[in-house]
Amino acid sequence: MKHPFVRLFFASSVIVSLLFSSQAALAKDNFKICWSIYVGWMPWEYGDTSGIVDKWADKYGIEIDVVQINDYIESINQYTAGSFDACTMTNMDALTIPAAGGVDSTALIVGDFSNGNDAVILKDKKSLKEIKGQQVNLVELSVSHYLLARGLESVGLAEKDVKVVNTSDADMVAAYTTKDVTSVVTWNPLVSEILTTPGANKVYDSSNIPGEIIDTLVVNTETLKANPKLGKALVGAWYEIMAKMEADKAVREHMGKASGTDLAGYEMQLASTKMFYSAADAVAFVKSEQLVKTMQYVAEFSFDHGLLGEGAPDAGFIGIETPAGVFGDKANIKLRFDETYMLMAAEGKL
Amino acid sequence: MKRLINKRPSKPLAVFLGIFPFLILLFLYQVGSDARKAENERDKLLPSFSEIHHAIDRLAFTPSKRTGEYVFWQDTKSSLKRMLMGLAIAALIGLTIGLLTGAIPMLGANLTPLVTAISLIPPMAILPILFIVFGLGELSKVVLIVIGIAPFMTRDIYQRTKELPREQLVKAQTLGAHSGQIIVRVLLPQILPRLIDAVRLSLGSAWLFLIAAEAIASTDGLGYRIFLVRRYMSMDVILPYVIWITFLAFLLDWMLVRTSKTFFPWYHVQK
Numbered sequence: 301m302k303h304p305f306v307r308l309f310f311a312s313s314v315i316v317s318l319l320f321s322s323q324a325a326l327a328k329d330n331f332k333i334c335w336s337i338y339v340g341w342m343p344w345e346y347g348d349t350s351g352i353v354d355k356w357a358d359k360y361g362i363e364i365d366v367v368q369i370n371d372y373i374e375s376i377n378q379y380t381a382g383s384f385d386a387c388t389m390t391n392m393d394a395l396t397i398p399a400a401g402g403v404d405s406t407a408l409i410v411g412d413f414s415n416g417n418d419a420v421i422l423k424d425k426k427s428l429k430e431i432k433g434q435q436v437n438l439v440e441l442s443v444s445h446y447l448l449a450r451g452l453e454s455v456g457l458a459e460k461d462v463k464v465v466n467t468s469d470a471d472m473v474a475a476y477t478t479k480d481v482t483s484v485v486t487w488n489p490l491v492s493e494i495l496t497t498p499g500a501n502k503v504y505d506s507s508n509i510p511g512e513i514i515d516t517l518v519v520n521t522e523t524l525k526a527n528p529k530l531g532k533a534l535v536g537a538w539y540e541i542m543a544k545m546e547a548d549k550a551v552r553e554h555m556g557k558a559s560g561t562d563l564a565g566y567e568m569q570l571a572s573t574k575m576f577y578s579a580a581d582a583v584a585f586v587k588s589e590q591l592v593k594t595m596q597y598v599a600e601f602s603f604d605h606g607l608l609g610e611g612a613p614d615a616g617f618i619g620i621e622t623p624a625g626v627f628g629d630k631a632n633i634k635l636r637f638d639e640t641y642m643l644m645a646a647e648g649k650l
Numbered sequence: 651m652k653r654l655i656n657k658r659p660s661k662p663l664a665v666f667l668g669i670f671p672f673l674i675l676l677f678l679y680q681v682g683s684d685a686r687k688a689e690n691e692r693d694k695l696l697p698s699f700s701e702i703h704h705a706i707d708r709l710a711f712t713p714s715k716r717t718g719e720y721v722f723w724q725d726t727k728s729s730l731k732r733m734l735m736g737l738a739i740a741a742l743i744g745l746t747i748g749l750l751t752g753a754i755p756m757l758g759a760n761l762t763p764l765v766t767a768i769s770l771i772p773p774m775a776i777l778p779i780l781f782i783v784f785g786l787g788e789l790s791k792v793v794l795i796v797i798g799i800a801p802f803m804t805r806d807i808y809q810r811t812k813e814l815p816r817e818q819l820v821k822a823q824t825l826g827a828h829s830g831q832i833i834v835r836v837l838l839p840q841i842l843p844r845l846i847d848a849v850r851l852s853l854g855s856a857w858l859f860l861i862a863a864e865a866i867a868s869t870d871g872l873g874y875r876i877f878l879v880r881r882y883m884s885m886d887v888i889l890p891y892v893i894w895i896t897f898l899a900f901l902l903d904w905m906l907v908r909t910s911k912t913f914f915p916w917y918h919v920q921k
Contacts, residue, residue, distance in 0.1 A: 377883050381695050397882060402692025437786070437867065441881055466878055467786070467867040474778035475867060480785045607882060609692065 329362040331530050333386040333517070334379060336372040339488060339569040340412040340515040341388040342555035343541040344368075349554075352544075356537040360529040379403075385523045385530065391514040392443050392598045396607040399618050399634035404521040406636045407514075408531055409538050410582045414513040416572030417488040418447045419505035421495065423481070428503040429455045431462055431483055437475055438485035440466035443513050446601050448485045450512070451504040476500070488569045489561060507572065511585070512594045521636060535641040536650040539579050546577040579646035586639045587623045595620045595635075596627050697886035705886040721875070725891075729872040730898070732788065733860050736795025737849060740856075743800040745845050748807025753833050762808065769801030774862060781867075791863035791871075798859040799852040803845070810844040811837060843914035850906050857899055 335344040347353040348366035357364040367384070369375035379387035380398045386408065389397070398405045422431060428451055438444040449459060462483075467475050472486045476494050484494065494500050506513050517534065524531050544551045549563065556566025576582035585591065596615070602608050603615035612618070616628030622637040644650050659667055683696035697705075710722035747765065751758040773780075773794055780797070784790040814837060822832050864873030872895055879887045911918055 373881050377880075380883055400692075401694040401883060402690045440878055463869070465786075465867055465869050466874060468865060468877075471778065471781065471866050474781050475786055478781050478785050480787055 328527065329529075330365075331362060331385045331523075331527070332365045332367060332383070333534070334367045334369050334375045334384045335388040336369050336375045337559050338372070338388070338515065339417065339559070339566065339573050340575065342559050342566075343411070343538065343545060344388065344517075345558045346545070346551060346555055347537050347541045349558075350541075352540050353533075353537045356533040356540070359536070360533045362527070362529050362533060364530070364533060373397075379518070379520075386517055386519040386534065388515065388517050390443050391516060391595065392446055392602065394516060394518045395595070395598060395618065395620065395635050396441075396602050398518065399620075400602075400607060400609045400612075402634065404634050404636075405518045406521045406524055406638050407516040407586075408519045408524065408638065408641060409517040409535060410514060410576060410586050410637070410642070411517065411538070412515050412573050412575045413511045413585075414443075414487070414506040414515070414572070415510055415574040416505045416507040417491065417569065418443055418485070418513055419487075419491045419502045420448060420451055420483065420485045421476075421491065422483045422501050422503050423476075424499045424501075425483075426501050426503065428452075429457070431503070432457055433461065434483050435463045435465055435480070436483045436485060437465045437467040437472070437481050439469050440464060441605055441607060444485040444487065445605070446598065447504070447506060447509070447513070449601055450509050450597070454504075454508065488572065489559075489565065492565075492568060505572070510574070511590060512597065514594075531641040532644065532650050535579075535645050539645045539650075542575070542577045542579075545575075579642045583639045583642050583646055586637050586642070589624050591622045591637060592620075592625050592627050595622065599628060694883045694885055697889070701886045702890055705884070706890050709887065709890075722894075725870055725872050725875050726894070726898070728870045729860060729864065732791050732795065732863075732871070733856060733902075736792045736799070736860065737853075737856055739792065740796045740800040740803055740852070741845060741849050743796065744803025744807050744848060745841070748804045749811055749833065749837060749841055751804075752808045752811025753837055754829070758808070762805075765801055765804050765808070769805055773798045773859060777866070786867045791860065791868070794863040795856050795859045799856050802852055802855075803848045806848040806851075807841060807845060810848075811841060814840055843910050843917040846906050846910045846914075850903055853899055853903055857895065861895075 333344070335341045344353075344366055345368065353364055353366055369378065372389075373393075375384075375387055376389050376393055376397045378384055379389075380401045380403050382403075388411075391407070394405055394407060420428060420431070422428075422434075425431075431452070436448060438448060445464070448462075448464075452458060452461065467484070469486060469490065472484060472490050473493050475481050476484055476497065486494070491502070491505075495502060517538070519531065519534070541551075545555070552566055552570070553563040556563050559566065561569075576585065599608070599618070599620065600615040603612060603617070608615070608617050617632065618635065619626055619628040619630055619633035620635045620637075621633050623639050626633065641650075679696065680699070683698050686693040686696050687698060706722070710720060713719065714721050747761065751761045751765070777794070780790055780793060784793045818836055819832060822836050827835065860871075861873030861876070864871040865877040868874035872891055876888050876891050
């Protein structure tokens with residue numbers, strides 16, 4: 301074991317053997333879901349600490365482990381690699397990360413959509429048109445990038461009219477205070493933080509494209525098929541939390557504190573989020589024709605930026621199934637919007 | 651004596667024993683990749699060798715659709731530029747302050763505690779301050795490298811200067827040299843190869859700071875690319891980049907050794 305290569309070899313073989321172990325999608329009764337801090341996902345934190353998730357898991361005789369992951373992208377990567385059975389993510393990330401990585405995924409719960417939470421902010425300029433020629437700091441290839449592309453489109457500009465600089469979301473607020481940053485695209489709570497600085501103007505936000513940036517809980521389709529109990533327990537727990545969240549200020553305060561702000565700060569973020577408190581609303585949203593159209597925009601943006609993988613010849617390479625119809629390749633459906641379980645909740649059958 | 655501990659490998663066997671672990675590693679990777687691919691043919695965690703080859707081909711030998719640049723070489727160029735600037739500035743700071751404080755006790759007494767204190771500040775912790783002071787552009791990336799490694803080099807050079815035999819200084823003085831001459835003619839030539847050693851030792855941290863800086867705000871660079879495609883778990887891009895970075899680090903180190911041996915052969919005889 302003296303030689304460094306020998307040690308390296310042993311260490312690596314341990315790592316490789318770990319990589320072998322991927323999740324088998326067989327019937328089982330132990331599940332792990334992950335979530336990260338975001339206004340629309342804080343209910344999972346409440347469901348975990350208040351015991352609501354456990355209560356519903358017990359009802360269906362399974363166990364559900366709720367894990368918070370600090371890094372959003374890391375949580376999706378973990379889910380994609382098979383370490384989790386379900387994870388919170390946006391519609392675009394669900395398409396470009398797990399679905400593009402060949403993991404058949406189902407949006408089990410459509411919890412909300414961003415209705416102003418994501419925004420384009422210009423320093424000392426008041427209209428989106430003035431962004432032309434500027435350097436724009438944002439998390440590249442994220443929903444921010446998508447929002448920018450949609451915004452530019454709306455004023456007749458294209459991405460080549462600006463210069464995109466990839467900037468970590470953790471450093472966005474500090475970055476905004478520096479001289480050479482003149483425009484940023486980011487999401488809450490960063491947006492409200494940046495808007496407190498004088499001269500910061502919100503010129504375009506996700507309320508201009510309502511219903512296009514959707515926050516969901518995504519479940520591995522095979523796992524869900526083999527274990528319908530998991531779907532029932534998760535959806536049941538979710539709408540119990542939703543009812544409490546809508547009715548009880550103390551619950552919202554708890555969620556606000558858990559996300560690092562207070563009741564006022566959290567309600568401000570909720571104001572720019574369209575929460576689907578009732579399962580019936582979520583079902584109506586998922587069943588609408590508009591969702592197919594939205595997913596088409598998202599798929600086209602993703603394809604233009606090379607996010608659908610090497611082999612993708614066009615935007616429809618990955619099939620996206622919604623109750624209103626399929627966008628893209630019917631033989632390669634990897635992302636599904638499924639209203640079944642939410643419908644059960646709406647009808648009180650859980 | 652025919653005991654295991656006395657057996658030495660012949661030259662070709664030694665070469666083979668050196669390469670063998672790499673082969674095993676490649677083999678294990680291949681098996682792991684196949685196993686994951688069998689379950690999900692589009693698995694991204696352990697891409698197949700042909701996928702990696704495609705990724706290299708696309709990034710290094712095909713002009714980018716969006717900018718017309720060869721992404722891989724552009725990244726390499728930007729990163730190396732930042733790296734070399736950072737190393738050069740840090741080495742210069744380390745040499746100047748380290749040598750002067752080591753040679754002139756009046757300076758050393760006042761400066762060393764400050765340098766020690768600065769070297770203990772974790773640069774990543776004060777990153778937001780660095781941004782505000784130096785902006786988000788090229789400068790801040792180079793500054794992060796410099797702040798990360800210059801204090802260490804300064805302390806090292808200070809130590810090495812102190813270590814030089816006092817007799818040499820006495821001898822130079824009896825020959826009539828003044829302080830300036832002693833620093834330039836006696837100390838500096840002996841410190842230079844030690845500076846190269848210090849640079850070699852700080853290469854690892856310098857890369858770390860470079861990649862961290864590029865991950866935060868950037869439009870190109872090796873670290874930027876890794877953090878960009880990390881979002882899509884494109885291991886077919888990340889793995890070749892990591893190997894390339896390792897190779898570049900090795901190359902830099904090797905060139906420093908060569909330089910040292912060419913210009914300061916006496917230093918290597920001593921060792």
